[in-house]
Amino acid sequence: MNVLHVYKTYLPEDFTGVPRVIHALAEGMAEQGVRSQVLALGPGKTGTEIPIDHHTVHIAHRDLDIASTGMSFSALGLFRRLSKSADVVHYHFPWPFADLLHFSARPNCPTVVTYHSDIVKQKRLLAAYAPLRDRFLRDLDAVVATSPNYVQSSAVLKALDDVQVIPIGIPDVPEPQPDLVAQWRERVGQDFFLFVGALRYYKGLSFLADAAGKTQARIVVAGAGDSSEWPGLDRDNVSYVGPISDEDKIALLSLCRAFVFPSHLRSEAFGIALLEAARAGKAMISCEMGTGTTYINLDNVTGLTVPPADAMALAAAIDTLEAAPERAAAMGAAARQRYLSLFRAEMQTAAYLELYRQVGVGS
Incomplete structure (x- = not known):
């Protein structure tokens, strides 16, 4: 199985929040024989491939950053190429530019999204973006929230017909030095x-x-x-x-x-x-x-x-x-x-592997 994760930032530039979740998934799935790749924006040259532990990040050069939304003209071609060899494309929301990537390439494989958060800060721009967001979420094979609390409190998620919950998991660590x-x-x-x-x-x-x-x-x-x-x-x-x-x-x-x-x-x-x-x-x-x-x-x-x-x-x-x-x-x-x-990492990994199978990966 070949999984393509899509998010605005990742290692080596960023290892907070969502990138940590992606890393835990990619490394956990590597133990199950799954190949994971990550498409992210960064300061480097588009097409740069960086090995990260047991998976690979593909960098698209960040051209613009408007209202916390990184944009890259060259990411369109890179995403189209990477999605052609993917068995599943896994978006991580919010990143409005990913909506454009999705509709520009129309991946010929199952697509899922982890809905990490509502857009909170950019309220004025949200009104203009909301129609694209809603179309994007309804076009995917599965939408995942990270807690039942968020499903109940998010107007966006409550408006969707079916939202699955898979809690974030993290690996255990050694005793303190x-x-x-x-x-x-x-x-x-x-x-x-x-x-x-x-x-x-x-x-x-x-x-x-x-x-x-x-x-x-x-x-x-x-x-x-x-x-x-x-x-x-x-x-x-x-x-x-x-x-x-x-x-x-x-x-x-x-x-x-x-x-x-x-x-x-x-x-x-x-x-x-x-x-x-x-x-x-x-x-x-x-x-x-x-x-x-x-x-x-x-x-x-x-x-x-x-x-x-x-x-x-x-x-x-x-x-x-x-x-x-x-x-x-x-x-x-x-x-x-x-x-x-x-909240153990292996529980998160198993739940997403089952989700991928539910949406038709490997069938």
């Missing part, structure tokens, strides 16, 4: 509340900064971005440690009391960072937005959920787990069990 754990303990201590993620507009960092001023608990913030854009992250009880490696993340998760995830907009459609916390057996604090974050984090079971954009409620949740380490540990154990039962 003792030397890294010791280094981080020396630097930031332990039993703190940890945030890991890019410092983006929808991550709710302004509310976390405000919450830090309402609690004595120690908070560690890790991730790429300009921390000066978020006044309050320089408080005495907040440590901003900048971008970190995956190994550092595993070490920090082993040291923290709980994971705090203040994302307040629907652009945070799932929350892979929450999955990583659940995998590590940590209690979580997140916001109820009708997205996958509350599918991962069940209120009063695996952690606490609070209203979005509410610094007071966020601080109260932090104080609750700060005062009750046993409760935080019990929630963390429940989070680990939920990860094992729903």
